[in-house]
Amino acid sequence: MTAPITLITGTRKGIGQFLAEHYLQQGHQVIGCSRTAPDWQHENYTHFLLDVTDENAARQMFADVRRRFGGIDNLINNAGIAAMNHSLLTPIATVKQVLETNVVGTFLFCREGAKLMQPRRKGCIVNFSTVAVPLNLEGESVYVASKAAVEGLTRVLAREFAPLGITVNAIGPVPIETDLIRGVPANKIDQLIARQAIPRLGTPEDVAHVADFFINPASNFITGQIIYLGGVN
Amino acid sequence: MKEQIINIILETLDEMSKSGEFTYETETLNADTPLYGGTEGTLDSLGLVKLIVAVEQGIQDQFNTTVALADQKALSQTRTPFRNVNTLADHAVHMIGLETQ
Numbered sequence: 001m002t003a004p005i006t007l008i009t010g011t012r013k014g015i016g017q018f019l020a021e022h023y024l025q026q027g028h029q030v031i032g033c034s035r036t037a038p039d040w041q042h043e044n045y046t047h048f049l050l051d052v053t054d055e056n057a058a059r060q061m062f063a064d065v066r067r068r069f070g071g072i073d074n075l076i077n078n079a080g081i082a083a084m085n086h087s088l089l090t091p092i093a094t095v096k097q098v099l100e101t102n103v104v105g106t107f108l109f110c111r112e113g114a115k116l117m118q119p120r121r122k123g124c125i126v127n128f129s130t131v132a133v134p135l136n137l138e139g140e141s142v143y144v145a146s147k148a149a150v151e152g153l154t155r156v157l158a159r160e161f162a163p164l165g166i167t168v169n170a171i172g173p174v175p176i177e178t179d180l181i182r183g184v185p186a187n188k189i190d191q192l193i194a195r196q197a198i199p200r201l202g203t204p205e206d207v208a209h210v211a212d213f214f215i216n217p218a219s220n221f222i223t224g225q226i227i228y229l230g231g232v233n
Numbered sequence: 234m235k236e237q238i239i240n241i242i243l244e245t246l247d248e249m250s251k252s253g254e255f256t257y258e259t260e261t262l263n264a265d266t267p268l269y270g271g272t273e274g275t276l277d278s279l280g281l282v283k284l285i286v287a288v289e290q291g292i293q294d295q296f297n298t299t300v301a302l303a304d305q306k307a308l309s310q311t312r313t314p315f316r317n318v319n320t321l322a323d324h325a326v327h328m329i330g331l332e333t334q
Contacts, residue, residue: 063299115290164279
């Protein structure tokens with residue numbers, strides 16, 4: 001059996017790096033990307049330098065992946081940015097930046113990834129939402145709006161891609177110790193965690209477990225689903 | 234270039250017909266084979282999507298250029314460029330020209 005080919009965005013650090021190393025340990029051929037080079041490498045890991053919102057760069061990357069690997073089995077759209085501020089203090093430049101990376105980037109990679117999956121009539125796409133969506137978290141209006149859009153994309157693409165044999169699901173993590181929440185005051189994080197059924201920070205392992213479930217071949221009847229961590233719904 | 238693109242389209246259609254995703258009335262696949270729309274086109278919308286993706290990838294392989302064949306303008310034209318092999322090839326040549334300008 002050939003090794004699964006798994007493409008993960010935002011692999012330079014944080015959860016993206018963790019997921020890349022997680023699937024490398026499981027014998028996957030992993031392809032990653034980020035705007036700047038990672039400080040780690042692996043013999044079965046290929047890195048592309050690009051911004052996930054750059055359509056031409058993304059199309060070139062997928063063309064290169066198709067030439068080198070023939071296609072992909074799994075796509076994990078981890079790359080994302082957050083903006084945490086009161087709406088009255090949020091510049092439109094920030095709004096556009098968050099929507100570009102989280103919504104446009106996710107759509108672009110879903111579109112190009114599905115093109116590489118569909119000839120084999122199988123594939124799994126895993127997107128990233130957040131518990132901030134169902135919690136309607138104040139102070140994160142733009143981030144929540146962008147991730148609500150990702151959830152909408154996930155549900156619609158699940159239907160569009162189902163005839164191609166491709167599943168599309170999303171993970172909604174709780175706060176995890178990464179750069180994404182570094183600037184958030186501790187009391188805000190505590191208040192958020194208190195709203196979870198299981199009140200603790202998440203771990204990269206929690207996220208990997210849900211991703212494992214979604215890309216497991218036995219999950220081929222599960223699509224268009226959003227799984228939140230921590231008992232949030 | 235157009236001949237090469239016609240060959241890409243015909244090869245794709247041949248593969249799709251073998252897997253039951255495309256049927257054609259003519260004796261052989263040729264430049265006049267109807268694709269989509271009108272009374273003669275046999276491709277459904279998903280079949281058209283698969284054909285376009287495969288042709289885009291074939292163009293990528295042969296001409297080393299990425300091209301989007303189904304932009305908003307193409308989809309909104311009264312006379313669809315996807316109606317037969319020949320019109321699709323003409324459209325592809327046009328789009329490659331725009332891409333490489």
